[in-house]
């Protein structure tokens with residue numbers, strides 16, 4: 001069932017926006033849409049994602065034998081897609097020499113569904129900002145015209161539909177969302193006008209999540225009745241100049257949120273946030289500890305020329321990503337990038353870009369070279385030193401999926417000094433289960449995976465004495481002193497492991 005706890009409100013500087021109809025708690029669903037207006041798998045993901053249910057599968061997907069473009073995970077998905085759109089789409093795709101761009105495939109679906117007609121009376125997107133004038137002046141305009149004409153011709157729609165088709169492409173350019181998997185991997189394109197009215201902030205109070213075709217807009221923070229809903233259109237960990245440049249290029253506005261106006265870095269932004277905390281994670285990092293750390297980082301920060309540093313680091317990162325670079329040369333380039341970021345390291349400004357970027361690449365390097373213990377310590381370091389500040393809400397989807405990745409990585413480690421890896425896996429999964437209710441939602445595919453992992457680890461723990469049971473009690477907040485003590489020890493071990501990352505990579 002669809003949910004909508006928002007209304008459209010006109011704002012002075014931002015045009016139409018969304019406000020909540022009543023008080024909202026963190027984690028609440030503000031808008032929930034079972035089947036958005038348009039949702040399709042993007043060209044780059046067609047080979048690994050089912051075009052109907054948007055499940056990712058490394059193997060086993062069956063390609064449509066007629067058009068050879070889309071794939072499905074089951075006969076049921078194939079049959080649903082055939083009835084709803086693919087019968088007509090397939091006829092066109094199989095005649096084309098190559099797959100049209102994702103936005104054109106989307107537009108073709110809308111034309112075939114008769115959702116785009118010559119003179120729309122009141123289609124759902126008509127009130128949305130289109131930036132047609134700005135697009136007309138941009139390099140993208142010729143492509144938009146060509147794409148609109150092609151979609152109209154291929155779908156054998158009347159020529160007078162071209163103007164509406166151009167309008168839809170302009171609105172999609174400004175208003176469409178990237179569909180992602182639970183771990184933020186992009187896989188598709190979604191155009192859902194009811195959510196598109198949400199304006200941008202670099203300190204957003206909501207986040208969009210996809211669960212297959214299902215789309216939700218969830219609160220990151222408590223929101224008062226009538227307050228504006230904001231989402232982030234971009235990666236908010238970028239520098240102010242990068243954020244403003246991207247927003248100007250793609251959305252034609254200059255962001256004037258508090259973070260941009262004051263050019264606040266990650267620690268100052270974190271100190272201005274007031275997220276609801278999670279009692280279990282207190283044992284991991286303690287809110288007081290991280291507030292004190294953020295205060296210290298703000299007062300000690302020297303003037304570092306981050307843009308210059310960033311451009312040098314980006315050069316090294318792109319060389320390291322080059323397919324011809326050997327794994328050992330890749331690691332040397334990444335360590336070089338850390339070495340030139342010395343001013344950030346010296347003042348422990350680990351949450352400041354480009355530090356998290358480099359660490360993430362180092363983590364991926366260790367993962368792909370199966371160096372799991374090192375991958376684990378780098379990932380823990382990222383969580384404790386970058387994510388806690390860049391994403392202040394414990395249930396922020398990026399933080400929750402990161403904890404889940406750490407938990408899964410622990411399963412690849414045979415044994416480790418100072419830490420019981422099985423119990424650490426269980427402890428983190430308990431945290432993910434509790435937080436995931438507010439980030440991904442009960443019954444989501446992500447939560448089903450978490451439950452499966454919990455089932456596995458509890459089965460192993462049953463053969464290992466009472467530690468598993470005590471941790472289960474701790475997870476339910478019915479904790480005995482013993483459960484609390486186990487959890488405290490585990491978190492202490494994980495913090496020590498995170499510190500190892502620095503010794504290793506610096």
Ligand SMILES: C[S@@+](CC[C@H](N)C(=O)[O-])C[C@H]1O[C@@H](n2cnc3c(N)ncnc32)[C@H](O)[C@@H]1O
Pocket residue numbers: 013014015016017127128129131174175196197198199200201250251252253254255256
């Ligand atoms: C997805 S639409 C949001 C709805 C839009 N305000 C409308 O009236 O249709 C994106 C556009 O809204 C405007 N916008 C969004 N966030 C803004 C902000 N923080 N400041 C100024 N304009 C903003 C920009 O024109 C942007 O291209």
